[in-house]
Amino acid sequence: MSKNYEKETICIQSGWKPKNGEPRVLPIYQSTTFKYDSSEQMGRLFDLEESGYFYTRLQNPTNDCVAAKICELEGGVAAMLTSSGQAATYYAVFNICEAGDHVVLSSTVYGGTYNLLTCTMKKMGIECTVVDPDAPEEELNRAFKDNTKCVFAETIANPALVVLDIEKFARIAHSHNVPLIVDNTFATPINCNPFKWGADIITHSTTKYMDGHAMSVGGCIVDSGNFDWAAYPDKFPGLCTPDESYHGITYTEKFGKAAYITKATSQLMRDLGSIQSPQNAFLLNVGLETLPLRVERHCYNATKVAEYLEAHEKVAWVNYPALKSNKYHELAKKYMPNGSCGVISFGLKGGRQAASDMMDKLELAAIVTHVADARTCVLHPASHTHRQMNDEQLIEAGVAPDMIRLSVGIENVKDIIADLEQALEKI
Ligand SMILES: *Cc1c(COP(=O)(O)O)cnc(C)c1O
Numbered sequence: 078m079s080k081n082y083e084k085e086t087i088c089i090q091s092g093w094k095p096k097n098g099e100p101r102v103l104p105i106y107q108s109t110t111f112k113y114d115s116s117e118q119m120g121r122l123f124d125l126e127e128s129g130y131f132y133t134r135l136q137n138p139t140n141d142c143v144a145a146k147i148c149e150l151e152g153g154v155a156a157m158l159t160s161s162g163q164a165a166t167y168y169a170v171f172n173i174c175e176a177g178d179h180v181v182l183s184s185t186v187y188g189g190t191y192n193l194l195t196c197t198m199k200k201m202g203i204e205c206t207v208v209d210p211d212a213p214e215e216e217l218n219r220a221f222k223d224n225t226k227c228v229f230a231e232t233i234a235n236p237a238l239v240v241l242d243i244e245k246f247a248r249i250a251h252s253h254n255v256p257l258i259v260d261n262t263f264a265t266p267i268n269c270n271p272f273k274w275g276a277d278i279i280t281h282s283t284t285k286y287m288d289g290h291a292m293s294v295g296g297c298i299v300d301s302g303n304f305d306w307a308a309y310p311d312k313f314p315g316l317c318t319p320d321e322s323y324h325g326i327t328y329t330e331k332f333g334k335a336a337y338i339t340k341a342t343s344q345l346m347r348d349l350g351s352i353q354s355p356q357n358a359f360l361l362n363v364g365l366e367t368l369p370l371r372v373e374r375h376c377y378n379a380t381k382v383a384e385y386l387e388a389h390e391k392v393a394w395v396n397y398p399a400l401k402s403n404k405y406h407e408l409a410k411k412y413m414p415n416g417s418c419g420v421i422s423f424g425l426k427g428g429r430q431a432a433s434d435m436m437d438k439l440e441l442a443a444i445v446t447h448v449a450d451a452r453t454c455v456l457h458p459a460s461h462t463h464r465q466m467n468d469e470q471l472i473e474a475g476v477a478p479d480m481i482r483l484s485v486g487i488e489n490v491k492d493i494i495a496d497l498e499q500a501l502e503k504i
Contacts, residue, residue: 092146154302155338162282164351165296176202183230237475247275285449302334375419453486
């Protein structure tokens with residue numbers, strides 16, 4: 078956008094800019110394909126000589142408008158939507174890594190990310206070293222190898238709620254000549270802009286707060302344009318040497334700051350095809366319009382609930398960055414001064430059994446796998462999302478076996494607390 082609008086304004090006004098007589102609201106381009114007048118013109122599109130739409134597996138105008146909005150919210154130079162957050166993580170890493178390469182991964186990342194990097198991508202020949210994000214710099218430095226291509230971490234870890242010291246991670250990644258990729262799903266660009274602190278690439282599961290209504294699965298990758306791939310051509314040959322599958326185009330030469338996203342679109346999306354449906358992108362855009370309002374309420378409610386739980390006699394511990402007692406309180410104040418997210422975790426004095434008993438007694442808060450939408454919900458990670466991990470892996474991932482993950486919604490907080498109260502009374 079030409080003007081430097083505030084985020085609330087970007088959420089409403091950015092993306093779709095109708096010309097005279099066009100629909101006011103972003104249209105759903107529900108079309109797999111696009112028509113051209115000459116065969117010559119179509120040929121130029123395939124050569125990436127001209128930009129334009131030709132097939133929705135690669136790009137679609139509805140998706141691009143929504144990606145542009147998220148790009149602006151993050152302060153990036155280019156962005157793309159993917160079919161899910163998982164696809165965003167996969168593409169973000171695979172775009173710069175191939176068999177024989179290595180990734181440094183924060184241990185507290187989302188369970189799906191952990192599996193993807195440590196199991197599935199390992200089968201593809203990409204190794205990873207898992208690090209404790211709170212470890213001292215010397216220890217983190219030791220995780221790097223000659224074939225390391227990126228560092229991956231989360232701004233606020235799901236569900237451990239570890240707040241990343243983004244500046245520290247960016248400094249370490251850059252000292253090893255590799256980019257820092259951060260998953261900014263929980264903080265959202267409303268509460269934190271990791272590019273300001275040195276991150277190079279951002280991923281999102283748009284399924285969470287961005288969509289906000291638990292309606293559509295989706296993901297997004299945003300590039301800051303700041304990482305100088307061309308300075309390390311041996312490390313990033315995919316970006317810095319000719320792409321045989323595109324008639325010898327070299328992405329960094331031809332697309333400059335848009336090299337990374339252009340490669341992810343024209344190569345990975347072309348070949349792997351995890352595109353977001355335009356229908357889902359439309360729903361995501363509706364969610365984005367109210368994101369700042371909802372995030373503010375999520376944080377307000379979650380703070381009240383965390384304070385309530387912390388004072389309750391049956392509660393053993395509460396983890397929420399806004400609490401003064403929290404280990405990450407200072408980091409959260411630095412990186413997300415307006416609030417962190419709506420997710421809290423806590424444990425009961427009765428342990429693992431009490432956790433599932435209490436969850437069964439909740440009436441308003443539903444037991445669902447989802448997190449970070451308008452409705453309050455709960456989950457027991459050790460029995461659900463992180464079921465495949467043993468106790469040792471759980472603790473390494475910051476997931477205590479007795480942890481209840483409570484995603485505080487935007488209902489009236491009095492009702493949310495009353496529901497917790499009646500459930501706690503019954504155990
Ligand atoms: C949910 C989630 C993902 C995966 O996203 P999907 O849209 O479910 O594929 C990745 N990272 C974080 C932090 C998440 O919460």
